[in-house]
Amino acid sequence: MNFYDSERMMDLLKPHGYILDDNQDDADIIVLNTCHIREKAVDKTYSELGRIRDKIKLRQQKTGKKSIVIVAGCVAQAEGKEIIKRSPWVDIVVGPQSYQNLPELISKVDPINNNKHINIEFPIIPKFDHLDIDINERSSSAFLTIQEGCDKFCTFCVVPYTRGAEYSRPLTSILEEAKKLVDAGVKEITLLGQNVNAWSATGKEKKNWGLGRLIQELAKIKELQFIRYTTSHPLDMDIELIEAHRDVSKLMPYLHLPVQSGSDKILKMMNRKHSIIEYIKVIEKVRDYNPQIAISGDFIIGFPGETDKDHQATLDLIREINYSQAYSFKYSSRPGTPAVVFFDHVDENIKRKRLQEVQDLLRLQQMQFNKKSINSTLKVLVLKKGKKINQYLGRTPFNQSIYFNSNYNNLIGSTIDITVTDAFQNSLAGIINSDKNI
Ligand code: SAH
Numbered sequence: 001m002n003f004y005d006s007e008r009m010m011d012l013l014k015p016h017g018y019i020l021d022d023n024q025d026d027a028d029i030i031v032l033n034t035c036h037i038r039e040k041a042v043d044k045t046y047s048e049l050g051r052i053r054d055k056i057k058l059r060q061q062k063t064g065k066k067s068i069v070i071v072a073g074c075v076a077q078a079e080g081k082e083i084i085k086r087s088p089w090v091d092i093v094v095g096p097q098s099y100q101n102l103p104e105l106i107s108k109v110d111p112i113n114n115n116k117h118i119n120i121e122f123p124i125i126p127k128f129d130h131l132d133i134d135i136n137e138r139s140s141s142a143f144l145t146i147q148e149g150c151d152k153f154c155t156f157c158v159v160p161y162t163r164g165a166e167y168s169r170p171l172t173s174i175l176e177e178a179k180k181l182v183d184a185g186v187k188e189i190t191l192l193g194q195n196v197n198a199w200s201a202t203g204k205e206k207k208n209w210g211l212g213r214l215i216q217e218l219a220k221i222k223e224l225q226f227i228r229y230t231t232s233h234p235l236d237m238d239i240e241l242i243e244a245h246r247d248v249s250k251l252m253p254y255l256h257l258p259v260q261s262g263s264d265k266i267l268k269m270m271n272r273k274h275s276i277i278e279y280i281k282v283i284e285k286v287r288d289y290n291p292q293i294a295i296s297g298d299f300i301i302g303f304p305g306e307t308d309k310d311h312q313a314t315l316d317l318i319r320e321i322n323y324s325q326a327y328s329f330k331y332s333s334r335p336g337t338p339a340v341v342f343f344d345h346v347d348e349n350i351k352r353k354r355l356q357e358v359q360d361l362l363r364l365q366q367m368q369f370n371k372k373s374i375n376s377t378l379k380v381l382v383l384k385k386g387k388k389i390n391q392y393l394g395r396t397p398f399n400q401s402i403y404f405n406s407n408y409n410n411l412i413g414s415t416i417d418i419t420v421t422d423a424f425q426n427s428l429a430g431i432i433n434s435d436k437n438i
């Protein structure tokens with residue numbers, strides 16, 4: 001979602017004469033778009049701000065140039081003026097729901113008075129009403145935010161506080177943006193939301209639509225070939241969405257469905273509002289409707305009160321589901337969340353050991369999943385050139401990265417049948433099935 005927001009910020013600033021510069025040192029404006037989900041992400045913000053002071057600001061004292069430094073995103077939302085207090089060389093602090101005001105905030109910066117501007121409001125008119133996508137520089141794959149915020153209040157999570165209440169973008173604005181993207185050559189759209197499958201809005205004939213129905217509608221756009229969505233919550237996997245995985249061929253056979261823990265006791269303390277058996281049933285149903293679907297997930301390791309028995313339950317669940325790939329993180333205590341006051345903390349060494357065990361198992365499953373692809377022929381969207389000569393990088397329907405060689409000059413954006421010849425931990429290698437389909 002931060003990638004999506006960063007692109008929108010670029011689109012907003014372009015009409016004001018700003019272009020993207022790879023070299024931070026010479027930039028007129030430096031925007032750090034930040035994440036607050038774990039402590040490590042916050043630490044990174046402050047260390048990057050320190051680097052900007054040491055490498056850029058101190059040097060600029062000699063040259064007289066003054067880059068405008070902006071902190072955007074969820075750290076900005078959560079920390080507010082604390083950022084200016086700790087890093088007085090920052091000029092603007094702007095939250096994820098108010099960055100549509102960036103041009104105005106920038107125009108107010110006065111290098112002589114050194115005044116500061118903070119905007120971390122949750123506006124009544126959603127930011128999407130002020131955003132317009134710039135269709136000029138698109139790759140073949142794009143993100144499209146359809147939902148933001150969350151009302152579920154898991155006890156470990158900052159999202160409801162930083163991104164705000166659950167909000168679904170109206171159907172017309174989503175369809176308009178999707179069409180613009182496709183007109184600009186986009187072949188794959190990944191629908192985004194903190195709980196993307198909680199999306200619901202008034203559809204055609206004033207009917208209430210959910211994500212499954214939206215996907216059906218998007219699939220009607222002829223040139224759009226691949227549809228994905230992330231991240232989903234198990235409670236919001238309704239039958240229409242599950243049916244879409246059977247009926248809509250453009251919807252990719254990949255589902256990212258976080259569960260966080262394999263223990264009912266921990267799920268309860270996390271306020272996840274569902275049990276392990278309910279999670280397993282959802283996955284079974286999805287697999288009933290689409291047997292080849294690849295399942296991914298998220299796990300939090302070492303939540304307060306997690307015993308060895310709970311940890312074993314997480315390993316058991318991973319074995320039972322058999323993930324194609326999944327993310328796992330050590331629990332990170334976040335200020336303002338209910339779990340801050342849960343005192344039964346897991347020892348750091350134990351957390352590290354448990355995380356290692358979970359990641360070893362997930363890596364093994366990913367390797368097995370990738371190996372199963374060998375000799376199969378997959379429809380691959382070509383995303384970019386690889387590092388080697390004649391090498392291209394694409395993505396398989398199951399969300400695997402795949403490399404292949406071709407003498408053709410520009411295959412980016414094409415959809416090509418690739419036969420998988422080799423499998424690695426995080427990628428596949430393949431050959432073009434037939435030149436006929438280029
Ligand atoms: N809405 C999604 C998840 C969004 S947050 C869901 O409910 O499943 C993305 C992921 O970050 C979460 O799935 C979780 O695994 C991780 N995460 C969130 N807060 C965390 C914390 N305090 N410590 C460690 N990981 C966390």
Ligand code: SF4
Nearest residue numbers: 150152153154157159
């Ligand atoms: Fe955070 Fe997801 Fe829970 Fe919402 S449902 S509070 S985004 S983990």
